[in-house]
Amino acid sequence: MNTDPSWDLVREGVRDFGAQYGIYVGNYLGEENPNGVLRPANTKDGSVRLFGRKEEDVRVTLYRDPAYWCPYCQRITLQLEHKRIPYRMRMINMRCYGPKPEYYLRKVPSGLLPAVELNGKFITESVDIMFLIESSFPEFTPLLPKEGTGLDTPYLVRALMSLERDCFGLWCQWMFRPFGSESNKSAFVRGLDAWSQALEKIDSSGPFLLGAEACLVDLMAIPFFERYTATSVYWKGFRIREEYPAIDRWMAAFEHKIEAFRVTKADFYSTVHDIPPQYGKAFSDEGSEEFRRFVDGLGCSWTLPMSALDDNYPEEDRSAKASELEYRIEAAASVARNAEKIAQFALRGVGKRPRTVTAPLADPDATPGNHQTEVEHALRLIILLLISGNGKLDTSQIEASKRREVATSLAYMRDRIGVPRDMSFGSARQLRAHINRFNEILLGAPA
Numbered sequence: 001m002n003t004d005p006s007w008d009l010v011r012e013g014v015r016d017f018g019a020q021y022g023i024y025v026g027n028y029l030g031e032e033n034p035n036g037v038l039r040p041a042n043t044k045d046g047s048v049r050l051f052g053r054k055e056e057d058v059r060v061t062l063y064r065d066p067a068y069w070c071p072y073c074q075r076i077t078l079q080l081e082h083k084r085i086p087y088r089m090r091m092i093n094m095r096c097y098g099p100k101p102e103y104y105l106r107k108v109p110s111g112l113l114p115a116v117e118l119n120g121k122f123i124t125e126s127v128d129i130m131f132l133i134e135s136s137f138p139e140f141t142p143l144l145p146k147e148g149t150g151l152d153t154p155y156l157v158r159a160l161m162s163l164e165r166d167c168f169g170l171w172c173q174w175m176f177r178p179f180g181s182e183s184n185k186s187a188f189v190r191g192l193d194a195w196s197q198a199l200e201k202i203d204s205s206g207p208f209l210l211g212a213e214a215c216l217v218d219l220m221a222i223p224f225f226e227r228y229t230a231t232s233v234y235w236k237g238f239r240i241r242e243e244y245p246a247i248d249r250w251m252a253a254f255e256h257k258i259e260a261f262r263v264t265k266a267d268f269y270s271t272v273h274d275i276p277p278q279y280g281k282a283f284s285d286e287g288s289e290e291f292r293r294f295v296d297g298l299g300c301s302w303t304l305p306m307s308a309l310d311d312n313y314p315e316e317d318r319s320a321k322a323s324e325l326e327y328r329i330e331a332a333a334s335v336a337r338n339a340e341k342i343a344q345f346a347l348r349g350v351g352k353r354p355r356t357v358t359a360p361l362a363d364p365d366a367t368p369g370n371h372q373t374e375v376e377h378a379l380r381l382i383i384l385l386l387i388s389g390n391g392k393l394d395t396s397q398i399e400a401s402k403r404r405e406v407a408t409s410l411a412y413m414r415d416r417i418g419v420p421r422d423m424s425f426g427s428a429r430q431l432r433a434h435i436n437r438f439n440e441i442l443l444g445a446p447a
Contacts, residue, residue: 004380011336017387018329028333028423038081039263040334041068041420045091051084060087060133061117063104065094068421069274071223072126073114074264078219079130081260083140096277097362127161130216143216156202160209160217163198164224167191171228175235175275175282185236192244195221199246207253214258222254222261230271234295237288267425268295270418277359302414302432304391327426328434332386334423335379335431342413343375344368349412350405361416374398374406382410382438386430395442407439 005013011029018025027033028040034050042049043066048058062080064073080087092104092113100111107122108115115124118136123129134143145153170191174184198209206212225240225247232238241248254261266274272295276282284292294301301307306324322330335342350369357364374397381393398406414435419428 004377007336007339007376010339010380010383011333014329014333014336014383014387018333021325021329023326023329025329025333028330028337030337037259037263038077039420040423041264042089043068043091043421044089046088048086048088049080050086053086055086058086058088059118059136060085061090062087063090063092063108063113063115063117065113066091066421067094067097067274067418068264068266069094069097069278070113071227074223075126075220076114076116076129076133077264078222078258078260079133079143079216081264082214082219082258083133083137083143085133085137085140094278095357097357097359098364127220130220134216143214143219145210145215156210157217160198161220163191163194164217164221167195167221167228168224171224171231172279175231176280178283181236181283181285185238192240192247196244196246199250207249209250214254218250218254222251225251226265227271227275230266230268230295231275231282233288233291234268234272235282235284235288235292237285237291263424264420265425267419267428269297269428270421273361274359277357277362297414297432297436302429302436304433304437306429306433322424322426324426324430327424327430328386328389330423330427331431331434332383334427335383335386339376339379343372343379343409345416346375346409346413347372349409369405369409371402371405371409374402375409378406378410378438378442382431382434385438386434391437391441393438393441398442403442407442410435410439 015025015029027036032047034048035052038049045066048055050057060080062073062076064070064077068074079085090104092111093100094113095111105111108124110124112124114126114129115122116129116132117123118132121132123132144157167188170184170188174181174188177184199207202209203211208214208218210218229240229251232240241251255265256262272282290299293299345368347368347370348363348366350371352367353363354365377397378395381395385391385393395403414432417423417428417431419425422428423431
Protein backbone atom coordinates (compact mmCIF):
# COMPACT_ATOMS: atom_id res chain seq x y z
CA MET A 1 0.00 0.00 0.00
CA ASN A 2 1.35 3.42 -0.98
CA THR A 3 1.41 5.69 2.08
CA ASP A 4 3.40 8.53 0.51
CA PRO A 5 2.22 12.09 1.18
CA SER A 6 0.66 13.90 -1.77
CA TRP A 7 2.92 16.07 -3.89
CA ASP A 8 1.00 19.12 -2.74
CA LEU A 9 1.98 18.29 0.84
CA VAL A 10 5.59 17.69 -0.23
CA ARG A 11 5.70 21.07 -1.97
CA GLU A 12 4.30 22.79 1.12
CA GLY A 13 6.86 20.98 3.25
CA VAL A 14 9.72 22.23 1.07
CA ARG A 15 8.26 25.74 1.18
CA ASP A 16 8.03 25.64 4.99
CA PHE A 17 11.55 24.25 5.33
CA GLY A 18 12.93 27.07 3.18
CA ALA A 19 11.00 29.63 5.19
CA GLN A 20 12.70 28.43 8.40
CA TYR A 21 15.97 29.67 6.91
CA GLY A 22 14.57 32.79 5.26
CA ILE A 23 14.72 31.22 1.80
CA TYR A 24 11.79 31.90 -0.52
CA VAL A 25 11.18 28.96 -2.84
CA GLY A 26 8.00 30.04 -4.63
CA ASN A 27 9.79 30.68 -7.91
CA TYR A 28 11.45 27.25 -7.77
CA LEU A 29 8.00 25.73 -7.18
CA GLY A 30 6.76 27.29 -10.42
CA GLU A 31 5.04 30.43 -9.22
CA GLU A 32 4.88 33.13 -11.90
CA ASN A 33 7.33 35.92 -11.22
CA PRO A 34 7.17 38.39 -14.11
CA ASN A 35 9.00 41.13 -12.23
CA GLY A 36 11.77 39.30 -10.38
CA VAL A 37 14.97 37.51 -11.28
CA LEU A 38 14.75 35.01 -14.13
CA ARG A 39 15.54 32.04 -11.91
CA PRO A 40 14.90 29.35 -12.70
CA ALA A 41 15.08 30.08 -16.40
CA ASN A 42 11.55 30.40 -17.77
CA THR A 43 10.55 27.66 -20.20
CA LYS A 44 6.79 28.20 -20.18
CA ASP A 45 5.49 29.16 -23.61
CA GLY A 46 3.75 32.53 -23.56
CA SER A 47 5.25 33.75 -20.28
CA VAL A 48 5.79 37.47 -19.90
CA ARG A 49 8.50 39.50 -18.21
CA LEU A 50 7.16 42.83 -17.00
CA PHE A 51 9.77 44.42 -14.68
CA GLY A 52 7.07 46.29 -12.80
CA ARG A 53 5.14 47.43 -15.87
CA LYS A 54 1.75 46.38 -17.22
CA GLU A 55 1.11 43.62 -19.73
CA GLU A 56 -0.18 46.16 -22.25
CA ASP A 57 3.34 47.65 -22.21
CA VAL A 58 4.73 44.50 -23.84
CA ARG A 59 5.85 45.34 -27.39
CA VAL A 60 8.41 42.57 -27.86
CA THR A 61 7.83 38.85 -28.43
CA LEU A 62 10.98 36.74 -28.32
CA TYR A 63 11.02 33.31 -29.98
CA ARG A 64 13.74 31.24 -28.33
CA ASP A 65 14.65 27.65 -27.50
CA PRO A 66 13.27 26.23 -24.21
CA ALA A 67 16.42 24.21 -23.45
CA TYR A 68 18.55 27.37 -23.26
CA TRP A 69 21.11 25.83 -25.63
CA CYS A 70 21.14 28.53 -28.31
CA PRO A 71 23.84 31.22 -27.78
CA TYR A 72 22.12 33.57 -30.24
CA CYS A 73 18.90 33.36 -28.22
CA GLN A 74 20.92 33.98 -25.07
CA ARG A 75 22.21 37.23 -26.61
CA ILE A 76 18.67 38.59 -26.97
CA THR A 77 17.58 37.36 -23.54
CA LEU A 78 20.58 39.07 -21.96
CA GLN A 79 19.78 42.34 -23.71
CA LEU A 80 16.08 42.34 -22.80
CA GLU A 81 16.74 41.32 -19.21
CA HIS A 82 19.62 43.72 -18.68
CA LYS A 83 17.67 46.65 -20.13
CA ARG A 84 14.52 45.44 -18.31
CA ILE A 85 12.36 45.73 -21.40
CA PRO A 86 8.96 44.00 -21.01
CA TYR A 87 8.66 41.03 -23.36
CA ARG A 88 6.79 37.83 -24.07
CA MET A 89 8.49 34.48 -24.61
CA ARG A 90 7.47 31.87 -27.15
CA MET A 91 9.33 28.58 -26.91
CA ILE A 92 10.48 26.94 -30.14
CA ASN A 93 12.49 23.71 -30.20
CA MET A 94 15.82 23.47 -31.92
CA ARG A 95 15.67 20.79 -34.59
CA CYS A 96 18.38 18.76 -32.90
CA TYR A 97 16.06 17.94 -29.99
CA GLY A 98 12.48 18.29 -31.23
CA PRO A 99 10.03 19.42 -33.94
CA LYS A 100 9.10 23.04 -34.52
CA PRO A 101 5.45 24.13 -34.47
CA GLU A 102 3.80 24.76 -37.82
CA TYR A 103 2.83 28.32 -36.93
CA TYR A 104 6.50 29.19 -36.50
CA LEU A 105 7.54 27.56 -39.77
CA ARG A 106 4.92 29.66 -41.54
CA LYS A 107 6.60 32.76 -40.10
CA VAL A 108 10.18 31.50 -40.51
CA PRO A 109 10.34 28.72 -43.15
CA SER A 110 13.99 28.04 -42.26
CA GLY A 111 12.99 27.50 -38.63
CA LEU A 112 16.06 29.43 -37.43
CA LEU A 113 16.23 30.98 -33.98
CA PRO A 114 16.02 33.52 -32.45
CA ALA A 115 13.30 35.73 -33.86
CA VAL A 116 11.55 38.80 -32.51
CA GLU A 117 8.26 40.52 -33.21
CA LEU A 118 8.45 44.24 -32.44
CA ASN A 119 6.06 46.98 -33.54
CA GLY A 120 4.56 44.78 -36.22
CA LYS A 121 7.97 43.74 -37.58
CA PHE A 122 9.15 40.14 -37.56
CA ILE A 123 12.92 39.91 -37.64
CA THR A 124 15.54 37.16 -37.43
CA GLU A 125 19.35 37.27 -37.09
CA SER A 126 20.51 38.07 -33.58
CA VAL A 127 22.70 41.07 -34.46
CA ASP A 128 19.90 42.75 -36.41
CA ILE A 129 17.53 42.07 -33.52
CA MET A 130 19.91 43.59 -30.98
CA PHE A 131 20.37 46.80 -32.96
CA LEU A 132 16.61 47.05 -33.53
CA ILE A 133 15.94 46.68 -29.79
CA GLU A 134 18.62 49.24 -29.01
CA SER A 135 17.16 51.82 -31.40
CA SER A 136 13.57 51.10 -30.32
CA PHE A 137 14.21 51.45 -26.56
CA PRO A 138 16.91 54.12 -26.15
CA GLU A 139 15.60 55.09 -22.72
CA PHE A 140 16.22 51.57 -21.29
CA THR A 141 19.89 51.34 -20.15
CA PRO A 142 21.65 52.35 -23.40
CA LEU A 143 24.26 49.80 -24.48
CA LEU A 144 26.03 51.95 -27.09
CA PRO A 145 28.24 54.95 -26.26
CA LYS A 146 26.61 58.34 -26.59
CA GLU A 147 27.79 60.98 -29.02
CA GLY A 148 30.62 63.13 -27.73
CA THR A 149 32.41 60.42 -25.71
CA GLY A 150 35.51 60.75 -27.84
CA LEU A 151 35.03 57.32 -29.40
CA ASP A 152 34.37 56.64 -33.06
CA THR A 153 31.43 54.45 -32.01
CA PRO A 154 30.34 53.00 -35.38
CA TYR A 155 33.90 52.06 -36.33
CA LEU A 156 34.73 50.65 -32.90
CA VAL A 157 31.56 48.58 -32.67
CA ARG A 158 32.12 47.13 -36.15
CA ALA A 159 35.73 46.31 -35.32
CA LEU A 160 34.80 44.58 -32.06
CA MET A 161 31.99 42.65 -33.73
CA SER A 162 34.42 41.50 -36.41
CA LEU A 163 36.91 40.42 -33.76
CA GLU A 164 34.20 38.49 -31.91
CA ARG A 165 33.25 36.62 -35.09
CA ASP A 166 36.92 35.91 -35.84
CA CYS A 167 37.20 34.20 -32.44
CA PHE A 168 34.10 32.15 -33.21
CA GLY A 169 35.43 30.94 -36.55
CA LEU A 170 38.82 30.03 -35.08
CA TRP A 171 37.14 28.18 -32.20
CA CYS A 172 35.08 26.13 -34.66
CA GLN A 173 38.21 25.30 -36.63
CA TRP A 174 40.02 24.05 -33.53
CA MET A 175 37.12 22.13 -31.98
CA PHE A 176 35.52 20.46 -34.96
CA ARG A 177 38.35 19.62 -37.37
CA PRO A 178 39.95 16.19 -36.89
CA PHE A 179 43.37 17.36 -38.13
CA GLY A 180 45.81 20.21 -37.55
CA SER A 181 44.99 20.63 -33.88
CA GLU A 182 48.22 22.45 -32.96
CA SER A 183 48.04 24.94 -35.81
CA ASN A 184 44.32 25.47 -35.22
CA LYS A 185 44.99 26.02 -31.53
CA SER A 186 47.65 28.59 -32.38
CA ALA A 187 45.18 30.44 -34.59
CA PHE A 188 42.51 30.42 -31.86
CA VAL A 189 45.06 31.64 -29.32
CA ARG A 190 45.85 34.57 -31.60
CA GLY A 191 42.13 35.39 -31.60
CA LEU A 192 42.06 35.22 -27.80
CA ASP A 193 45.18 37.41 -27.66
CA ALA A 194 43.39 40.04 -29.73
CA TRP A 195 40.26 39.92 -27.56
CA SER A 196 42.31 40.14 -24.38
CA GLN A 197 44.19 43.15 -25.76
CA ALA A 198 40.90 44.85 -26.66
CA LEU A 199 39.71 44.39 -23.07
CA GLU A 200 42.93 45.84 -21.68
CA LYS A 201 43.61 48.72 -24.07
CA ILE A 202 40.38 50.29 -25.36
CA ASP A 203 39.27 51.48 -21.93
CA SER A 204 41.15 50.31 -18.86
CA SER A 205 38.74 51.96 -16.40
CA GLY A 206 36.66 48.80 -16.04
CA PRO A 207 36.47 45.10 -16.90
CA PHE A 208 34.23 45.46 -19.97
CA LEU A 209 35.19 46.39 -23.52
CA LEU A 210 34.34 50.05 -23.12
CA GLY A 211 35.01 50.47 -19.43
CA ALA A 212 32.95 50.06 -16.29
CA GLU A 213 29.63 49.12 -17.91
CA ALA A 214 28.77 46.38 -20.38
CA CYS A 215 28.09 47.49 -23.95
CA LEU A 216 26.17 45.82 -26.76
CA VAL A 217 29.22 43.95 -28.08
CA ASP A 218 29.98 42.59 -24.60
CA LEU A 219 26.49 41.04 -24.61
CA MET A 220 26.99 39.70 -28.13
CA ALA A 221 30.25 38.02 -27.19
CA ILE A 222 29.76 36.59 -23.69
CA PRO A 223 27.46 33.66 -24.65
CA PHE A 224 30.18 32.41 -26.99
CA PHE A 225 33.08 32.87 -24.56
CA GLU A 226 31.00 30.93 -22.06
CA ARG A 227 31.06 28.09 -24.58
CA TYR A 228 34.73 28.57 -25.50
CA THR A 229 35.84 28.17 -21.87
CA ALA A 230 33.81 24.99 -21.31
CA THR A 231 34.73 23.24 -24.56
CA SER A 232 38.41 24.24 -24.44
CA VAL A 233 38.74 22.59 -21.02
CA TYR A 234 36.64 19.56 -21.87
CA TRP A 235 38.07 18.58 -25.24
CA LYS A 236 41.46 20.26 -25.27
CA GLY A 237 42.53 20.61 -21.63
CA PHE A 238 43.08 24.34 -22.22
CA ARG A 239 41.92 26.75 -19.51
CA ILE A 240 41.20 30.10 -21.11
CA ARG A 241 40.46 31.93 -17.88
CA GLU A 242 43.71 30.77 -16.33
CA GLU A 243 45.73 31.82 -19.37
CA TYR A 244 44.04 35.20 -19.90
CA PRO A 245 43.54 37.34 -16.79
CA ALA A 246 41.73 40.09 -18.74
CA ILE A 247 39.21 37.58 -20.12
CA ASP A 248 38.81 36.09 -16.65
CA ARG A 249 38.11 39.54 -15.16
CA TRP A 250 35.64 40.26 -17.96
CA MET A 251 33.74 37.00 -17.44
CA ALA A 252 33.84 37.38 -13.65
CA ALA A 253 32.35 40.88 -14.03
CA PHE A 254 29.45 39.37 -15.96
CA GLU A 255 28.99 36.68 -13.31
CA HIS A 256 28.96 39.17 -10.45
CA LYS A 257 27.50 42.36 -11.96
CA ILE A 258 25.12 41.19 -14.69
CA GLU A 259 22.26 39.27 -13.08
CA ALA A 260 20.84 38.34 -16.47
CA PHE A 261 24.03 36.50 -17.35
CA ARG A 262 24.31 34.75 -14.01
CA VAL A 263 20.85 33.22 -14.37
CA THR A 264 21.20 32.23 -18.06
CA LYS A 265 24.71 30.79 -17.77
CA ALA A 266 25.04 27.04 -18.27
CA ASP A 267 27.38 24.70 -16.46
CA PHE A 268 30.18 22.92 -18.31
CA TYR A 269 28.26 19.63 -18.41
CA SER A 270 25.19 21.11 -20.08
CA THR A 271 27.34 23.08 -22.52
CA VAL A 272 29.60 20.31 -23.75
CA HIS A 273 26.67 17.96 -24.30
CA ASP A 274 24.53 20.47 -26.18
CA ILE A 275 27.35 21.66 -28.48
CA PRO A 276 27.82 18.58 -30.76
CA PRO A 277 24.15 18.33 -31.82
CA GLN A 278 24.39 21.97 -32.95
CA TYR A 279 27.89 22.12 -34.42
CA GLY A 280 29.01 18.54 -35.05
CA LYS A 281 31.51 16.20 -33.44
CA ALA A 282 34.29 17.81 -31.42
CA PHE A 283 37.75 16.24 -31.31
CA SER A 284 39.65 15.82 -28.05
CA ASP A 285 43.38 16.28 -27.46
CA GLU A 286 45.66 14.39 -25.11
CA GLY A 287 45.67 15.79 -21.62
CA SER A 288 41.94 16.49 -21.45
CA GLU A 289 40.80 13.10 -20.17
CA GLU A 290 40.85 14.05 -16.48
CA PHE A 291 38.82 17.19 -17.18
CA ARG A 292 36.21 15.24 -19.16
CA ARG A 293 35.85 12.71 -16.36
CA PHE A 294 35.32 15.47 -13.82
CA VAL A 295 32.77 17.37 -15.91
CA ASP A 296 30.85 14.16 -16.65
CA GLY A 297 30.68 13.18 -13.00
CA LEU A 298 32.88 10.11 -13.42
CA GLY A 299 35.29 11.02 -10.63
CA CYS A 300 34.34 12.56 -7.32
CA SER A 301 32.51 15.58 -8.71
CA TRP A 302 29.01 14.08 -8.30
CA THR A 303 29.49 12.35 -4.97
CA LEU A 304 28.77 13.22 -1.36
CA PRO A 305 30.28 14.93 0.48
CA MET A 306 30.63 17.55 -2.23
CA SER A 307 34.16 18.70 -3.04
CA ALA A 308 34.85 22.42 -3.24
CA LEU A 309 35.13 23.97 -6.69
CA ASP A 310 38.52 25.61 -6.52
CA ASP A 311 41.28 26.22 -9.06
CA ASN A 312 42.21 22.54 -9.07
CA TYR A 313 38.98 21.72 -10.85
CA PRO A 314 38.00 22.55 -14.42
CA GLU A 315 34.56 23.95 -13.63
CA GLU A 316 35.54 27.60 -13.78
CA ASP A 317 32.45 29.07 -12.22
CA ARG A 318 32.82 32.32 -10.31
CA SER A 319 29.12 33.08 -10.00
CA ALA A 320 28.13 30.87 -7.06
CA LYS A 321 26.56 33.10 -4.43
CA ALA A 322 24.28 30.80 -2.48
CA SER A 323 25.10 28.46 0.38
CA GLU A 324 25.07 24.68 0.08
CA LEU A 325 21.76 24.63 1.99
CA GLU A 326 20.19 27.09 -0.45
CA TYR A 327 21.29 24.98 -3.39
CA ARG A 328 19.89 21.83 -1.79
CA ILE A 329 16.57 23.57 -1.12
CA GLU A 330 16.43 24.85 -4.70
CA ALA A 331 17.10 21.33 -5.99
CA ALA A 332 14.41 19.85 -3.73
CA ALA A 333 11.85 22.46 -4.79
CA SER A 334 12.72 22.04 -8.46
CA VAL A 335 12.03 18.30 -8.24
CA ALA A 336 8.84 18.78 -6.24
CA ARG A 337 7.54 21.39 -8.70
CA ASN A 338 6.81 18.90 -11.49
CA ALA A 339 7.51 15.61 -9.76
CA GLU A 340 4.85 13.58 -11.56
CA LYS A 341 6.14 14.69 -14.97
CA ILE A 342 9.74 14.24 -13.87
CA ALA A 343 8.98 10.64 -12.89
CA GLN A 344 7.44 10.00 -16.31
CA PHE A 345 10.49 11.58 -17.92
CA ALA A 346 12.89 9.49 -15.82
CA LEU A 347 11.09 6.30 -16.85
CA ARG A 348 12.20 6.90 -20.43
CA GLY A 349 15.44 5.42 -19.18
CA VAL A 350 13.83 1.97 -19.03
CA GLY A 351 11.36 2.51 -21.87
CA LYS A 352 11.59 2.51 -25.64
CA ARG A 353 13.70 5.31 -27.11
CA PRO A 354 13.61 5.52 -30.89
CA ARG A 355 16.28 7.85 -32.27
CA THR A 356 14.33 10.61 -33.99
CA VAL A 357 16.59 13.60 -33.20
CA THR A 358 20.35 14.11 -33.28
CA ALA A 359 20.85 15.22 -29.66
CA PRO A 360 21.96 12.05 -27.77
CA LEU A 361 20.39 13.17 -24.49
CA ALA A 362 17.02 14.03 -26.06
CA ASP A 363 14.28 11.43 -26.56
CA PRO A 364 11.12 13.35 -27.50
CA ASP A 365 9.41 10.26 -28.91
CA ALA A 366 10.29 7.87 -26.10
CA THR A 367 7.73 5.61 -24.45
CA PRO A 368 8.30 5.55 -20.66
CA GLY A 369 8.74 2.28 -18.83
CA ASN A 370 6.77 1.06 -15.85
CA HIS A 371 7.07 1.67 -12.09
CA GLN A 372 5.74 5.24 -11.91
CA THR A 373 4.75 4.76 -8.25
CA GLU A 374 8.20 3.49 -7.30
CA VAL A 375 10.04 6.30 -9.10
CA GLU A 376 7.80 8.93 -7.50
CA HIS A 377 8.50 7.34 -4.12
CA ALA A 378 12.22 7.52 -4.88
CA LEU A 379 11.91 11.22 -5.76
CA ARG A 380 10.24 11.87 -2.39
CA LEU A 381 13.16 10.16 -0.66
CA ILE A 382 15.69 12.16 -2.66
CA ILE A 383 13.92 15.37 -1.62
CA LEU A 384 14.09 14.17 2.00
CA LEU A 385 17.80 13.42 1.57
CA LEU A 386 18.40 16.90 0.08
CA ILE A 387 16.59 18.65 2.92
CA SER A 388 17.66 16.58 5.89
CA GLY A 389 21.16 15.60 4.85
CA ASN A 390 20.49 12.32 6.65
CA GLY A 391 21.67 9.34 4.61
CA LYS A 392 19.51 6.87 6.57
CA LEU A 393 16.59 6.28 4.22
CA ASP A 394 13.99 3.53 4.30
CA THR A 395 13.82 2.13 0.76
CA SER A 396 11.86 -1.00 1.72
CA GLN A 397 8.76 0.23 -0.13
CA ILE A 398 10.61 -0.38 -3.42
CA GLU A 399 10.56 -4.10 -4.17
CA ALA A 400 13.92 -5.75 -4.83
CA SER A 401 12.84 -6.80 -8.34
CA LYS A 402 12.18 -3.16 -9.30
CA ARG A 403 15.19 -1.45 -7.76
CA ARG A 404 17.53 -1.77 -10.73
CA GLU A 405 15.00 -0.19 -13.09
CA VAL A 406 14.27 2.59 -10.59
CA ALA A 407 17.99 3.32 -10.26
CA THR A 408 18.41 3.29 -14.05
CA SER A 409 15.52 5.73 -14.39
CA LEU A 410 17.03 8.10 -11.84
CA ALA A 411 20.43 7.94 -13.56
CA TYR A 412 18.73 8.79 -16.86
CA MET A 413 17.17 11.84 -15.21
CA ARG A 414 20.48 12.81 -13.55
CA ASP A 415 22.29 12.91 -16.88
CA ARG A 416 19.64 15.21 -18.36
CA ILE A 417 19.47 17.88 -15.68
CA GLY A 418 19.99 21.05 -17.67
CA VAL A 419 21.53 24.30 -16.45
CA PRO A 420 20.04 26.89 -16.50
CA ARG A 421 16.84 25.32 -17.86
CA ASP A 422 16.03 23.24 -14.78
CA MET A 423 17.97 24.91 -11.98
CA SER A 424 21.20 26.74 -11.18
CA PHE A 425 24.61 25.13 -11.46
CA GLY A 426 25.07 24.75 -7.71
CA SER A 427 21.68 23.07 -7.34
CA ALA A 428 22.22 20.78 -10.32
CA ARG A 429 25.49 19.61 -8.83
CA GLN A 430 23.77 18.90 -5.51
CA LEU A 431 20.92 16.99 -7.16
CA ARG A 432 23.24 14.86 -9.31
CA ALA A 433 25.26 13.92 -6.23
CA HIS A 434 22.18 13.16 -4.14
CA ILE A 435 20.74 10.95 -6.90
CA ASN A 436 24.00 9.01 -6.91
CA ARG A 437 23.89 8.68 -3.14
CA PHE A 438 20.29 7.49 -3.23
CA ASN A 439 21.11 4.87 -5.85
CA GLU A 440 23.98 3.63 -3.69
CA ILE A 441 21.55 3.25 -0.78
CA LEU A 442 18.87 1.65 -2.96
CA LEU A 443 21.10 -0.91 -4.65
CA GLY A 444 23.20 -1.60 -1.58
CA ALA A 445 20.31 -1.97 0.85
CA PRO A 446 19.05 -5.40 1.88
CA ALA A 447 16.16 -6.61 -0.30
